Amino acid sequence: MADLLIELFSEEIPARMQARAGEDLKKRMTDGLVEAGLTYAGAHALTTPRRLTLAIEDLLEHSPTVREERKGPKVGAPDKAIEGFLRGAGVSRDQLKERDTPKGAVYFATIEKPGRPAAEIIAEVLEDTIRNFPWPKSMRWGAGSLRWVRPLHSILCLLTREDGSEVVALNIDGIKSGDSTAGHRFMAPARFSVTGFEDYAAKLKRAFVELEPKEREAAIWQDATNQAFASGLEVVDDKGLLAEVAGLVEWPVVLMGSIDAEFLDLPPEVLQTSMKEHQKFFSVKNPKTGRIEKFITVANRETADDGATILAGNQKVLSARLADAKFFWENDLRIAKSEVGMEGWLESLGNVTFHNKLGTQAARIDRIAALAREIAPIVGADADLAEQAAKVAKADLSSEMVYEFPELQGLMGRYYAEAAGLPQDVANACQQHYSPLGPSDEVPAEPVSVAVALADKIDTLTGFWAIDEKPTGSKDPYALRRAALGVIRLVLENGLKLCLSILLTEHGAKVAYKALTLEHQNLATERSQLLKQITKAQEALADKDRERVDAQLSVISNRMVHIEENYFEQKGFIHLGRKLAPNLLSFFHDRLKVFLRDQGIRHDVIDACIAMEGNDDLTLLVKRARALEEFMSSEDGGNLLQGFKRANNILSQAEEKDGVEYSYGADKKFIEDAAEAALFDALAAGEGAISSAIEAEDFAAAMGGMAALRAPVDAFFEAVQVNSDNSVVRRNRLNLLSQIRKVCGQVADLSRIEG
């Protein structure tokens, strides 16, 4: 057994790629070694900005010998065939064995692949790993053709045994493997040799390199919180930033600095974003006031002045940055408070394209405002407020602050709307209408925000459906799945009764019409440009080009005529909405299934409910599904389902055989058996009870009605033979079964339920 140490030493690896690269190195190496027969006890990947390190423990020193038997030609086959087989198997004639098989005597050869020393295998696997490393982006350098994330400088590859260590020889495009590495770029740049992992890690630590990213993270966090605590402050938690910062340093040194007083009145989110995005600083806040008062920066070295120069420099850079932010903030506030107010920002959104097939942001905002107004009464919001909120909700996209920090969209809108003296509901909607952004993001509950949030998402969805940009597989560039889930959660968590079909059809029609108009306009422009080109270059245009332009022109004209005839000349354009709405609704149902499955509702139960009318009322649909799920997991439910399936099967077979539908209802006078009579009565009573329960959307009662059917159904099948010799009796019984299907069918399509 031996231990293997590998270090790939390069110029600075982007922080965001390090963790993944460590894992990839480990996986590719261990997979390759195991495949070649070298098993091991443990493997551990470590990364710093300049190195990927892999330590493998207890690796076999030799791969085992493998024997494989290969079947050859029949005994007595022509010599040529036998010689060919010998060549292929790499054995001589006297090594062949004869053995009887059902087809007669056949030659067999045993091929022995001798094991190989570990070093040989490691060298091959490592070279393959380096040459085919899955970096998200890689590059060449100098005059070579090797690719790595940044120039690769040295390879350490060492096999260590109890009696010493051995360099695994490797030469990749002139980079030769060895047993040495270098310390910290500035604090201990000299190269040194190592004898194994422990020696390596210990010497690196003395050379100011902390190898383990988690250790660097822990050290940074502990030191940062301690320093903040000593000043009665606390560090704002940010795991992503911590991981990134730990990937920028080999020897973290935490320094805490102050923010100039003139910037302390900026919104805390602005301070935090500016410091994080530009400087990778942690924010340090006063827990009593919630204000951010200091920052933490992490340097990559110790200095004789204990970081004083570094801190002063960072502080200066921060001040320049915050001066920018302050300038944006004050400028934006001035505009928001001015007479023009946020309207001015809206106007400039007329020049911003949302999507080239869907027009400008301003046009989109107009549509959202109209839709928000329509939705308002359904969600209990004031229609004027909802419309106003939708109008200003995206105005902050024109502000300087959001231009600089796009991630502050919405939040800045709220600040500016407040400054402009707009109603609080409207200001809140600016911030909340983007929510919920993910499955765990909070769902807005204020009616005005809910109206705008729904309108925003429905406009997005219908828009991309209209131009046929639906998500496919893992591709969802416009985050449409998220938008649909957003609508679902907004509806469910606010218990809204929303007829999605109508909204999707009507709004979809508007958006689709807009998209077609836009396409028509664009085609017209393109056509006139082409025509201009032709006249301008009448003579100069070669025949070949002329043909190409003509062909292009006729494609354009055909499409324009198609749009005119098929869409514009019809009265109204609701048909455009009818075309896209059903497909979009089933997209919602798919998202809903995923959402409910995570909450433990079976997909077949949801399917059984989706098959019912009113499935565009998601609240109702989910209520039904929950009640059904509960009923189906009860004993009554399970048994009733069996009864229903049995009835359904008998009925379907009979209907197919007889070529008629037994849906007239049973007649009491043909009933012969007591169990039959009991079922008849139970169904008559159940039908009324269940239908009125469904009417009242009281699904618990409906399920109660279903449960009451279980005993009579069971008893019926116990006592009665449906296929009686008497055809009248048989027909009547089939009609009775049909009644079971009809009564149960009021609740859900039980035929879709499995089991």
Add this chain to the structure above:
Amino acid sequence: MPPKGKDMTQTTAPRSFQEIILRLQTYWASKGCAILQPYDMEVGAGTFHPATTLRSLGSKPWAAAYVQPSRRPTDGRYGENPNRLQHYYQYQVLIKPSPPELQELYLGSLQAIGVDMELHDIRFVEDDWESPTLGAWGLGWEVWCDGMEVSQFTYFQQVGGHDCHPVSGELTYGLERLAMYILGVDHVMDMPFNDPQSPQPLSYGDIFKQTEEEYARWNFDVANTEVLLRHFEEAEAECASILSQEHIDPKTNKRIIMAHPAYDQCIKASHIFNLLDARGVISVTERQAYIGRVRTLAKQCADAFVQTEAGGFTNESAA
């Protein structure tokens, strides 16, 4: 690889903007770079100098360093913003093939201009470079000194649509910002341009405050957009016309491909586009189209350059 000169470990602090430039010139000269002069046309960045764009193409080794005055009309602030200028200086180094010790060479240059490596925190932070106008991209870093970006460090992978073989290493220093940091100045206009002890001390503002105002006014409000639009079209047409000429000059009977004159027209078109942008007459959609047109020119110039001797063309490679 450039020959190694003796290391310049300057420990004294520079006292003026020009001293920093002079030290960079001396340092890179000592490392074997040809010290070129600025290109005599308006460009948006040092990368546009043909000594970078064109010379990064083809197989011939190259090592050059130069100051390039650069113009970004949209960044004009009438000389009032402490950090923003419509006219500023970049220091540019391009070495092909990129030497293995390029990072160390670069750090040496910081030392040469007075950055004490023992006191400062220098970091290489991921920053991939892409120029849609030049059809170029590369991987590298922005270099941070105590949290401030002081340089851009790039390994060119593609220029003008051509893969770079060998790869050039490009270093770009934003001279004003770097100098302000080293000299401890808060407003660019207050920065000493020459030695403050000289008989006639001049600040950056003495030299550029007025011009910043003049150009800001012209860039934003006065430049005749119709004329500019026409110039753009003309430059585009001239570039195409130059490149459409036969390779053999009928007068001298020599093979003369006019890659550089054509590239001048590309530079011109690019600058005119920047001016039009500053005048606010280019819409968001048009913007992409203009950038695409300049890129087409840049690519055609690159195609032409690799057909020239400087671009690595030999009679064998033609065969």
